[in-house]
Amino acid sequence: MDKLFKSLVFDSSMSLSILDTTDMVNKAIKYHGLSPLAAATLGRTLTATTFMASGLKNEKDDISVTIAGDGVGGKVTVCGNGKLYMRGSIDNPNAYLPLKSNGKLDVGGCVGKGRLTVVKSMGLKEPYSGSSELISGEIAEDFAYYFATSEQIPTAMALGVKIGKTGKCVGAGGVILQALPFASEEAINKAESIMGELSKVSTLIEEGGIEGVKDKFFKGIDGETYYPRYKCLCSDRKIVSVLRSLGEKETRKMVEEDGKIEVVCQFCNKKYVYYKEDVDKIFNQDVKRKNTKI
Numbered sequence: 001m002d003k004l005f006k007s008l009v010f011d012s013s014m015s016l017s018i019l020d021t022t023d024m025v026n027k028a029i030k031y032h033g034l035s036p037l038a039a040a041t042l043g044r045t046l047t048a049t050t051f052m053a054s055g056l057k058n059e060k061d062d063i064s065v066t067i068a069g070d071g072v073g074g075k076v077t078v079c080g081n082g083k084l085y086m087r088g089s090i091d092n093p094n095a096y097l098p099l100k101s102n103g104k105l106d107v108g109g110c111v112g113k114g115r116l117t118v119v120k121s122m123g124l125k126e127p128y129s130g131s132s133e134l135i136s137g138e139i140a141e142d143f144a145y146y147f148a149t150s151e152q153i154p155t156a157m158a159l160g161v162k163i164g165k166t167g168k169c170v171g172a173g174g175v176i177l178q179a180l181p182f183a184s185e186e187a188i189n190k191a192e193s194i195m196g197e198l199s200k201v202s203t204l205i206e207e208g209g210i211e212g213v214k215d216k217f218f219k220g221i222d223g224e225t226y227y228p229r230y231k232c233l234c235s236d237r238k239i240v241s242v243l244r245s246l247g248e249k250e251t252r253k254m255v256e257e258d259g260k261i262e263v264v265c266q267f268c269n270k271k272y273v274y275y276k277e278d279v280d281k282i283f284n285q286d287v288k289r290k291n292t293k294i
């Protein structure tokens with residue numbers, strides 16, 4: 001079960017988040033048939049976005065993160081809501097690059113140069129939108145830079161995804177420290193030294209989960225635990241509303257050309273099929289509804 005642990009550390013001058021997102025990454029691998037490199041790239045983005053979703057005030061608020069780089073993986077998209085239901089996709093699920101000289105997957109090469117964009121809908125008229133340049137494409141540094149420049153929050157982030165020999169994820173997660181406005185230099189130094197030891201956060205998660213990370217660096221601290229998960233929110237109702245917004249003429253044209261309309265969800269690969277009689281029903285209902293309003 002995936003977990004997100006939150007607490008305040010260093011005399012309550014920093015917020016700490018520790019995430020175990022192993023199950024989420026395995027769901028993404030199952031849905032998209034991800035190569036190890038694509039799994040690491042999407043998995044790190046899922047982890048960072050889960051952390052960001054935990055900052056949303058209401059369960060219905062949602063967040064969408066796009067990492068658009070020129071690397072072999074193409075665009076990475078992750079969405080989630082205040083309930084921590086997360087979903088994601090990557091343009092090239094088969095992305096491959098040779099391992100780096102340190103034996104790690106080349107996530108920076110998979111992402112390339114480009115931009116990270118965050119859109120948060122929080123029940124206001126206009127969604128909040130922020131964007132920053134990608135620093136290395138390694139994801140953690142890119143999010144830390146986004147927080148520093150777009151949201152003015154000094155942030156240290158370590159993310160990791162470890163893929164086993166069978167192609168399954170054996171450990172994924174992250175550690176995030178964010179300075180509150182009154183954080184002392186001493187606290188910031190402590191945070192930096194801990195981050196320096198977190199280059200293998202996925203191995204720590206694999207071996208001991210969130211407790212393992214806590215025991216090693218933050219022994220005895222209390223906090224709250226949340227349970228994020230990979231859950232797609234697509235539904236027949238949502239697809240029907242998209243077809244309605246396309247308009248009757250366009251929708252009928254589509255169904256006449258191919259005999260059916262097939263819509264495959266980008267996040268969970270669920271297939272929705274509509275035949276002519278379904279289209280009739282969709283638009284007849286529409287007429288009925290209009291009539292009852294009059």
Ligand SMILES: [Zn+2]
Pocket residue numbers: 232233234265266267268269270
């Ligand atoms: Zn779906």
